[in-house]
Amino acid sequence: MKIIMLGAPGAGKGTQAKKIAEKYGIPHISTGDIFRANIKNGTELGKKAKTYMDQGLLVPDELTCDLVVDRIGQPDAAKGYVLDGFPRTIPQAECLTDALNRLGSSIDYAIDVDVPDEAIVTRMSGRRACLKCGATYHIVYAAPVKEGICDKCGESLVLRDDDKPETVQKRLTVYHEQTQPLIDYYTKQGVLKTVDGTKDLNDVFAEIVSILGE
Ligand code: ADP
Ligand code: ADP
Numbered sequence: 001m002k003i004i005m006l007g008a009p010g011a012g013k014g015t016q017a018k019k020i021a022e023k024y025g026i027p028h029i030s031t032g033d034i035f036r037a038n039i040k041n042g043t044e045l046g047k048k049a050k051t052y053m054d055q056g057l058l059v060p061d062e063l064t065c066d067l068v069v070d071r072i073g074q075p076d077a078a079k080g081y082v083l084d085g086f087p088r089t090i091p092q093a094e095c096l097t098d099a100l101n102r103l104g105s106s107i108d109y110a111i112d113v114d115v116p117d118e119a120i121v122t123r124m125s126g127r128r129a130c131l132k133c134g135a136t137y138h139i140v141y142a143a144p145v146k147e148g149i150c151d152k153c154g155e156s157l158v159l160r161d162d163d164k165p166e167t168v169q170k171r172l173t174v175y176h177e178q179t180q181p182l183i184d185y186y187t188k189q190g191v192l193k194t195v196d197g198t199k200d201l202n203d204v205f206a207e208i209v210s211i212l213g214e
């Protein structure tokens with residue numbers, strides 16, 4: 001099962017993608033997590049990506065596409081995967097479609113987690129991230145057991161630099177300009193499914209499971 005998660009920054013793509021990966025036994029591939037791991041490790045890719053991410057801009061397509069095509073070619077992705085945060089532009093979607101076509105394959109579901117802009121800003125200001133294991137929390141809606149500490153690995157949680165309100169506004173603008181056109185793109189491919197992302201996160205997941213099957 002090959003799945004793409006679409007939706008604004010903070011819509012809950014990552015939260016749902018992790019649950020999908022767990023239930024269906026497929027890898028969760030997040031380009032944001034890959035970039036943040038590279039930043040943490042001080043790689044060349046990380047240095048380049050950071051300058052864009054800090055401004056709320058997208059990392060250029062050339063730095064993103066090959067990375068994902070390479071990742072989905074790994075053995076653990078042979079049975080499928082859930083892509084979270086990719087594609088984010090039409091050229092990225094075309095790059096993915098072409099790469100899959102070459103393998104005689106295609107995306108099965110593009111799930112759009114729909115949340116209006118007004119709700120996004122509140123969600124982002126409460127998001128806390130673990131930069132060690134990639135887990136995500138919310139101070140109100142998905143709090144860790146011990147405040148400020150990752151349940152999974154014990155690392156201190158942080159407010160991501162790009163989750164500050166000024167940067168969130170910029171990211172929303174970028175989303176509407178560059179990523180929203182993908183809804184049309186995947187509608188035309190006949191694979192788009194929209195879920196109401198304003199519901200409780202377990203209810204959103206139940207809606208997704210009703211689409212993907214038990
Ligand atoms: P969110 O969880 O808010 O949707 P991500 O963790 O997916 O954010 O991405 C954080 C940042 O990483 C983005 O704002 C962008 O700068 C960069 N990024 C992630 N994925 C991509 C991509 N597919 N193309 C370009 N930039 C990306
Ligand atoms: P994205 O990957 O789309 O940027 P996340 O999954 O990181 O979004 O979710 C953004 C924030 O909102 C996180 O703090 C997360 O815990 C919280 N969150 C996710 N889904 C819901 C939901 N259905 N209701 C309330 N908060 C949510």
Ligand code: ZN
Nearest residue numbers: 130133150153
């Ligand atoms: Zn952790």
